[in-house]
Amino acid sequence: MKFVAVTSCPTGIAHTYMAAEALLMAAKELGHEIKVETQGSVGAENVITEKDLMEAKAVIIAADTNVDKSRFAGMTIIEVPVKDAIKDSKGLIERAANAKPIQTNVKKADEKKTEQKESKTGVYKHLMTGVSFMIPFVVAGGLLIALGFAIGGIYVFNAPGTLGETLFSTGKAAFALMVPILGAYIAYSIADRPGIVPGMVGGFIASNNGSGFLGAMVAGFAAGYIVLAIKKYVRLPKSLQGLMPVLVIPLLSAAIMGILMVYVIGKPMALFNTTLAGWLTSLSGANAALLGIILGCMMAFDMGGPVNKAAYTFAAATVASGKPSAIMAAVMVAGMVPPLGIALSTVIAKNKYTLEEREAGKANWALGISFITEGAIPFAAADPLRVIPSLMVGSAVAGAISMIFGCTLIVPHGGIWVLAIPNVVTGLLPYIIALAAGTVVTALILSAIKKPIEK
Incomplete structure (x- = not known):
């Protein structure tokens, strides 16, 4: 029996590959065949092909980030957090082997299985998707700043135009994108691509009004659900439906996010950050x-x-x-x-x-x-x-x-x-x-x- 699987963790470093290895070993011990696509920090590897999908009985998705499932339409999907594949890989494969597909009513010789999802979605998964996209900016920015200090000294920022200052400034630029990216991809996890614009706008405002990454987190969730609400409740004539993704959704969602960040979300989050920073600054000794x-x-x-x-x-x-x-x-x-x-x-x-x-x-x-x-x-x-x-x-x-x-x-x-x-x-x-x-x-x-x- 053959299966296909996708593994993906927020950092794309350890869990992703540990889960893949566990699934490969378990399948071998149980006498099955499995192809595992890893969506890690370097992108997708061992990518699942159309031929693999035609031969597979079921799809296993072990992920804590948002995985595009459109290519698996019509297939049985077992979806779990990535840790489940590490802890109980044999049990997961047995679940996939015993899963009973629900037949569609389409009368064709190559009748496919309908999609059967056992998913654990929600706040954690959306947050981890945002974090997974943010971490490369954090790491690259931090290391570039470190290299800038190593080359130009501790006051490198006072020497514009030098190699050290250029690396330092580039690192600062990567850091500046960290918070908007977090907001954008939390919203993306909730509402797909239409969520990126309001999520990034909310994150950018958060990075400039003192609400920081906590504000961006709230903005990302708000943006995602705002987009879903617009899709559900805003109706245009069929002749104007093409304007929804390119004009109506970006315009309305970005405008609403701007108002929320300035008048509702921004000030409380900024006050919380200021209070927290003051408390941390005061800590010394035993504290x-x-x-x-x-x-x-x-x-x-x-x-x-x-x-x-x-x-x-x-x-x-x-x-x-x-x-x-x-x-x-x-x-x-x-x-x-x-x-x-x-x-x-x-x-x-x-x-x-x-x-x-x-x-x-x-x-x-x-x-x-x-x-x-x-x-x-x-x-x-x-x-x-x-x-x-x-x-x-x-x-x-x-x-x-x-x-x-x-x-x-x-x-x-x-x-x-x-x-x-x-x-x-x-x-x-x-x-x-x-x-x-x-x-x-x-x-x-x-x-x-x-x-x-x-x-």
């Missing part, structure tokens, strides 16, 4: 440690899920101005700890891991130092009650140490690979200590509480 603990726990709790992404998006916004951020430093070091702690635990407590887990632990060294927290997911899925608390404690320790010593970063990603760039990190030695301490704490707790593997 700073508490903030580091909270951020660390958020990063390790679901390892790339909505709680993790909320902490990361919040931290990334603090470096959007190109200024060093203690919050970003705490978030990145806390995000590196889970896979590194697991990797170390598989070395010092080999009798508590299967051979397959020990091999996966080797890959976690590379994932951890690259700030890819998702490498910890298979271990957490296999033993959540022991693994997740261990990861949270280690990440909390790392975040607290980073905050106590006032470590800062000016980049939103990159792991240890960016630490060698001059002026990127403040307090390099305590930052490395924070990473090592969190890793060791997680590894020791895991090694102590996990049960030995029965021979």
